[in-house]
Amino acid sequence: MAHSYTHEVVIIGGGAAGIATAASLLKRRPLLDIAIVEPSEHHYYQPGWTMVGGGVFDAPVTCRPMASVMPKRARWIRQAAATFQPEDNQLTLRDGSTIAYRLLIVAPGIRLAWEQIEGLEQTLGRNGVTSNYRYDLAPYTWNLVRTLRSGRAIFSQPPMPIKCAGAPQKAMYLSCDAWADHGVLGDIDVEFRNAGGVLFGVKEYVPALMEYVEKYGIDLKLNQTLVAVDGPAKTATFKTEAGEETVAFDMLHVVPPQVAPAFVADSPLAQAESGFVDIDPITLRHVRYPNVFGLGDAGSSPNAKTAAAVRKQAPIVAVNALAVLDGKQPVADYDGYGSCPLTVERGKIVLAEFGYGGKLLPSLPTWLIDGTRPRRLSWLLKSEALPWIYWNGMLKGHEWLVKPVIGEDAPGKQ
Numbered sequence: 001m002a003h004s005y006t007h008e009v010v011i012i013g014g015g016a017a018g019i020a021t022a023a024s025l026l027k028r029r030p031l032l033d034i035a036i037v038e039p040s041e042h043h044y045y046q047p048g049w050t051m052v053g054g055g056v057f058d059a060p061v062t063c064r065p066m067a068s069v070m071p072k073r074a075r076w077i078r079q080a081a082a083t084f085q086p087e088d089n090q091l092t093l094r095d096g097s098t099i100a101y102r103l104l105i106v107a108p109g110i111r112l113a114w115e116q117i118e119g120l121e122q123t124l125g126r127n128g129v130t131s132n133y134r135y136d137l138a139p140y141t142w143n144l145v146r147t148l149r150s151g152r153a154i155f156s157q158p159p160m161p162i163k164c165a166g167a168p169q170k171a172m173y174l175s176c177d178a179w180a181d182h183g184v185l186g187d188i189d190v191e192f193r194n195a196g197g198v199l200f201g202v203k204e205y206v207p208a209l210m211e212y213v214e215k216y217g218i219d220l221k222l223n224q225t226l227v228a229v230d231g232p233a234k235t236a237t238f239k240t241e242a243g244e245e246t247v248a249f250d251m252l253h254v255v256p257p258q259v260a261p262a263f264v265a266d267s268p269l270a271q272a273e274s275g276f277v278d279i280d281p282i283t284l285r286h287v288r289y290p291n292v293f294g295l296g297d298a299g300s301s302p303n304a305k306t307a308a309a310v311r312k313q314a315p316i317v318a319v320n321a322l323a324v325l326d327g328k329q330p331v332a333d334y335d336g337y338g339s340c341p342l343t344v345e346r347g348k349i350v351l352a353e354f355g356y357g358g359k360l361l362p363s364l365p366t367w368l369i370d371g372t373r374p375r376r377l378s379w380l381l382k383s384e385a386l387p388w389i390y391w392n393g394m395l396k397g398h399e400w401l402v403k404p405v406i407g408e409d410a411p412g413k414q
Helices: 016-028 046-053 138-147 167-182 203-215 307-325 376-392
Strands: 004-012 034-037 042-044 063-065 075-077 081-085 090-093 098-106 151-157 188-194 219-222 225-230 235-240 243-248 251-253 292-294 338-345 348-354
Touching (some): 004 307, 016 307, 098 307, 138 167, 138 251, 151 243, 167 188, 167 203, 167 251, 167 338, 203 348, 307 338, 338 376, 348 376
Parallel strands (some): 004 034, 151 188, 151 251, 188 219
Antiparallel strands (some): 042 063, 081 090
């Protein structure tokens, strides 16, 4: 049965971006009328799936009931958004209900387009085909790694944009480390087939990563895009500069192409070229609708699509949204910060932290953690500190090391 709702602020998405932004808003203005539109009953700590695939975490520690992370003072609307009518300050849900708003924040994440690779959906989770990009498949990755003793293991990476662009190679390094521990790495041909032309997009981190590519004997193949998988035959077809190439595998870790959710891409909020929410990269406000903001993986800003980026963006959207509600201009700027903790072995991480244009933006002094080198302390940050910070800090509105710098008249100073 369709309903009509009215709320001061409506947030689309109950993932990291939506929940963190709601929490930051309510920290500043506890009585703010907020509704969060989210159909899922579960909330996932997705950065943990790499660790599940590497045998470090058990999958259930990365999942909690949505009700447990939903801010108590926000109204949870258990529906999916369908269409936007920004000219009327309204959106429509899949069941036909409408929600009117004063301010809209769009953060539904990115869609994994498994169907763009022929034959993939039919064989995921079987025939040696896996992906750490799905909660139910990450344990299968570890099962394959534990049991593989010889043959060919292929790790693929699709064209950008994707969330956590380092994740495809993180899975590979942790697998190689386990095979080395088992004494079988020398019997496994490991290939990294990347649609891009470089190993990693920020050059300062490449030397350390190349050391591990060489240490593990990985065959690095660039400008190769996975286009088809035949699970029963255990073959994968890649589009290369020389044409198509079909290769046999014993294990295939796939990262799917990723696109804007259709209800965003087909809406007036979309950027024409990408389909993502068309936002100003500095203020994160929509370029055409001043009472609309976007953040997280669904935003058009050219930052790395990571949970670390969301952690920085959420407080900025919160203070800028409150400024707009108060009839003012946005007061906080986003510098493009994102982070990718590259798990090069069990116990060491290359902690990539950077902003727009590939500018290095380390959170901690380089004498404590040099992010361009593999460090044990970075591993402890990833394996111990960051999950706790996510559940108990970021989703609760605590803005440790990411509180926006704003003027005395900004909403956060009230």
